[in-house]
Amino acid sequence: MTQPATVDDLVPAVPCAYCRSPIPAESFTYWSAAKRLLSAPCPDCHRRVTLAATTWQRWIQTPEQATS
Numbered sequence: 001m002t003q004p005a006t007v008d009d010l011v012p013a014v015p016c017a018y019c020r021s022p023i024p025a026e027s028f029t030y031w032s033a034a035k036r037l038l039s040a041p042c043p044d045c046h047r048r049v050t051l052a053a054t055t056w057q058r059w060i061q062t063p064e065q066a067t068s
Contacts (some may be wrong), residue, residue, distance in 0.1 A: 012060035016042040017049050025060040 013022035021044040031039035031050055039050040051059075 014056060014059045016045060018047050019045040025048060028056060
C-alpha cells in the first residue's frame, strides 16, 4: 500500500544554495525590475538565495511537466 501524498510532497521546493535545506517555492519573490531574478530567505540558515527565473522554474517543475 502506498503512502498518501503529504503537503510537503505537493508544494515544490528549491534547495538552499548554502545549506541545501528546502525553501518553499511560494516564498520566492521577484527581486529585479526586469523580473529575471527571484529571491527568498532560507528558513534554516537565514541567508538570501537569488536565482534566475528560468532556474527557479526548472527546480519547481514536476516530473509530469518535465516529460510533456
